[in-house]
Each structure stands twice: as structure tokens, then as C-alpha cells.
Amino acid sequence: MAKKIVTFGELLLRFSKLDHLRLTQGDMFTSKYGGSEANVAVSLATLGDNVEYITxxxxxxxxxxxxxxxxxxxxDTHRIIYGGTRIGTYYLEPAAGMRASKVIYDRNGSAYYELKPGMIPWREILKDADILHVSGITASISQNAADATFEALDVADELGLQISFDINYRKNLWKYGADPRATLKKMLSRCDMMFGDAIEFEWICQRQQPPFTATTSDFEMQMDEYREWFDDLHAEFPRCKRWLMGMRNIVASSHHTLTALLWTHGQLLQAPIYNITDVIDPVGVGDAFMAGLLHSLDAFPDDEQMKLNYALAAAAVKNTIPGDFNLASDDEIKAIIK
Known part of the structure; x- marks a missing residue:
């Protein structure tokens, strides 16, 4: 049996308008389910992995x-717990042309917002698991949800699980008074592998890095500067053995360039640059990155470059799939790599 992965976070209901209408236009919304950690779980299940989602x-x-x-x-959803009266929601206005996307959250008072330590039987859930995946969002909703997140991390550590972490800093959350940078650094110090985009890396470490301004696939990366930057990060957070950074340049709303770097065991690897000229839906691309890395741990145990290339290809194809979930198969992702 392959590794069992448990992901934990808030499942959301996403509302948006059709045909690139603004939120202030029209009278009909379309809805889809999503949420970072649920997105990771669906991607892993689509790839055939053994994954359980907790919320x-x-x-x-x-x-x-x-x-x-x-x-x-x-x-696997059989240990989701129930209570409260509402699901968290968010409203998405997709980007179009020169107009940036817009997100409005409505999560206060949700079932997850009211989650408290002791509600989830973590010891029972994690006793046969190998990896626990959480993100910064799990600790951003309320103090009780943050406490429940660290409760899960404590049990995972006690049972010897690997911990996977996505920075997932959302400045529009964090309304309950906690210091987001201090909280996420505390989570980062507990993780064995992590993902973040370039902006999140800069934010959490308060250090600038070389800009990624690619408009085509032949852009040259400043690898020596990145290598020094990652070496310093690992010195600050020595437990983390794999650092995956996604890098995106938005040339236009439907034209993105995408690449990634993976630091592992003192080695910095670079992925190809994808020039994506027909972006359909970029929501969930970071989650596709993380799922691609988690899947590749067993799929390519001795090939770190392939782990990176697989994670990037999974993220690249997500740009073509509407909704939060990456429904690309293993064969499709491998075909993109080739």
C-alpha cells in the first residue's frame, strides 16, 4: 500500500459569475466546491493516491x-466531523485582460471557524498515516482553528509522520489578532517539506529575491542568488528537507509563464519554464504543485529532478481546468513532461 496522506483544512463553496462578468453584474452565480487542502486531496485521489480529508x-x-x-x-471523507450551521464561502471575480481577479471571503461563523481543539480524534486518524498536509489557511480563520491545527501537528510529530506545509498566506484573512508571520514561521519550523509561491517566500522571510519576469520559455534564472537564498532559509528552518517554490509571471490574464525551483539536501534544481497562452482558471495552481510533489515521493523515490518536473507539470495543466480541483490524470501529467 502506498503512503497514506491526510490533508486538513476548510472546505469552501465558491461563487462566481459566468462569462467574466463582474460581481456587480448579472443576477446568477455559478458554484463550485474548493479550498486549498481539499484541492490537494482531490488531486492526489485523481492520481490514485491513498488520501483522507479532514474538516x-x-x-x-x-x-x-x-x-x-x-x-x-x-x-476518503468518512471521518469528516459535523456541526455548526453554515459552510464557508468565497466570491471570485476572474481576471480579464488588464483587470486583476478579486476574491471576497465570507467565512466568519462557519463550521470550520467554530472548530475547537479536542473535536477531531487526531490520534485515531493519524495512527496509520504517513504524511499530514496543512497550510497557512488552516491557522488563519480563528484562534480556535489555529489551536486545532497545532494540536494536529503535535500528534503528527508524536506519531512520527512527515509534515507537509503550504505557506498559503492570505492577507484578507487573519482577522482574530494573531501575528500571521510569527504563526506561519512556527508552522514552517515543524514541517519536513513545504511549498510557497515567490511572493509568499519573500513575505515570510522578509528578503527580496531575483525577480521572475519571463515572457517566453528561454528566460535565464539567476541560480547562484537563489541557491544562497535557499541555503540561508534552510539554516533558519533546518527540519525542512524539501523547499518547493512556484514562480509565475502574469503577462496577461490568459498568458502566464510558470516555473519552479526545488531545494533539497543542499542541491537546488530548476524546472523548465512553461509558456501558457490560454489560461482558463489559475485558482488552485499552488495546490496542484503541492499534490504533484506529494505524489512524486513514491512515484519517483530516487529522482529529485523528476519530482520537481512532475509538480510543475501538474500545476501547469491546472491552469486549463475550470474550478478549484486539478482533475488531470497521471498519464496526462507525464505526457506534458515529455
């Missing part, structure tokens, strides 16, 4: 439908 949902038809949506996609 708290309202005990009503909306919560049960959300759970069923994940279950139908192959995610």
Missing part, C-alpha cells in the same frame, strides 16, 4: 453535498 462541515444538506462531492472524486 468540519455543517450538519445539513449543504455540508453533506460538499462531502459527497469529494467522496465521488475518490477522497
Amino acid at each position: 468540519r462541515l455543517p450538519d445539513n444538506a449543504i455540508g453533506k453535498t460538499a462531502m459527497e462531492n469529494l467522496r465521488q472524486l475518490g477522497v
Whole structure:
């Protein structure tokens, strides 16, 4: 049996308008389920991995439908807990041309917002798991949710699991008074592998890096500067053995260049640069990165370059798939690499 991966976070209901209408236009919304850690779980299930998703949902038809949506996609949902009265939501206005995307969160008072330590039986859930995946979002919603996140990390450490962490800094969250940088650094110090985009790396470490301004696939990376930067990061957070950084340049709303760097065991690896000229939906690209890395741990155990290339290809193809979930198969991702 392959490694069992447990992901933990808030499952959300996403609302947006059709045909690139603004939130202030039209009278109909379309809805999809999503949320960073759920996105990772769905990607892993689509790739055939053994993955369980943990969250708290309202005990009503909306919560049960959300759970069923994940279950139908192959995610183990049988230990999701229920309580509260509402699911967290967010409203997305997609980018178009020169207009940037816009996100409005509505998560206060959700079932996950009201989560408290002791509600989730972490010891039972994690006793047969190998990896726990969390993100900065799991600790950003409320103090109780943050406490429950660190409770999960404590049990995972006690049981000897690897911990996977996505920085996932969202400045529009963090309303309950905690210091986001201090909290996320505390989480980062507990992780064995992590992902973040270039902007998040700069934010959490308060250090600038060489800009990624590629408009084509032949852009030259300043690898010596990046290598020094990652070496210093590892010195500050020595437990983390794999650092995956996604890098994106938005040339236009439908034209992105995308690449990634992986620092592991003192070696810095560079992926190819993808020139994506028909972006459909970039939401969840970072989650596709993280899922690609987690899947590759077993798929390519002795090939770090292939781990990086696989994670990047998974992220690249997500740009072509509407919704939060990356539904690309293993064969499709490998075909993109070739």
C-alpha cells in the first residue's frame, strides 16, 4: 500500500459569475466546491493516491453535498466531523485582460471557524498515516482553528509522520489578532517539506529575491542568488528537507509563464519554464504543485529532478481546468513532461 496522506483544512463553496462578468453584474452565480487542502486531496485521489480529508462541515444538506462531492472524486471523507450551521464561502471575480481577479471571503461563523481543539480524534486518524498536509489557511480563520491545527501537528510529530506545509498566506484573512508571520514561521519550523509561491517566500522571510519576469520559455534564472537564498532559509528552518517554490509571471490574464525551483539536501534544481497562452482558471495552481510533489515521493523515490518536473507539470495543466480541483490524470501529467 502506498503512503497514506491526510490533508486538513476548510472546505469552501465558491461563487462566481459566468462569462467574466463582474460581481456587480448579472443576477446568477455559478458554484463550485474548493479550498486549498481539499484541492490537494482531490488531486492526489485523481492520481490514485491513498488520501483522507479532514474538516468540519455543517450538519445539513449543504455540508453533506460538499462531502459527497469529494467522496465521488475518490477522497476518503468518512471521518469528516459535523456541526455548526453554515459552510464557508468565497466570491471570485476572474481576471480579464488588464483587470486583476478579486476574491471576497465570507467565512466568519462557519463550521470550520467554530472548530475547537479536542473535536477531531487526531490520534485515531493519524495512527496509520504517513504524511499530514496543512497550510497557512488552516491557522488563519480563528484562534480556535489555529489551536486545532497545532494540536494536529503535535500528534503528527508524536506519531512520527512527515509534515507537509503550504505557506498559503492570505492577507484578507487573519482577522482574530494573531501575528500571521510569527504563526506561519512556527508552522514552517515543524514541517519536513513545504511549498510557497515567490511572493509568499519573500513575505515570510522578509528578503527580496531575483525577480521572475519571463515572457517566453528561454528566460535565464539567476541560480547562484537563489541557491544562497535557499541555503540561508534552510539554516533558519533546518527540519525542512524539501523547499518547493512556484514562480509565475502574469503577462496577461490568459498568458502566464510558470516555473519552479526545488531545494533539497543542499542541491537546488530548476524546472523548465512553461509558456501558457490560454489560461482558463489559475485558482488552485499552488495546490496542484503541492499534490504533484506529494505524489512524486513514491512515484519517483530516487529522482529529485523528476519530482520537481512532475509538480510543475501538474500545476501547469491546472491552469486549463475550470474550478478549484486539478482533475488531470497521471498519464496526462507525464505526457506534458515529455
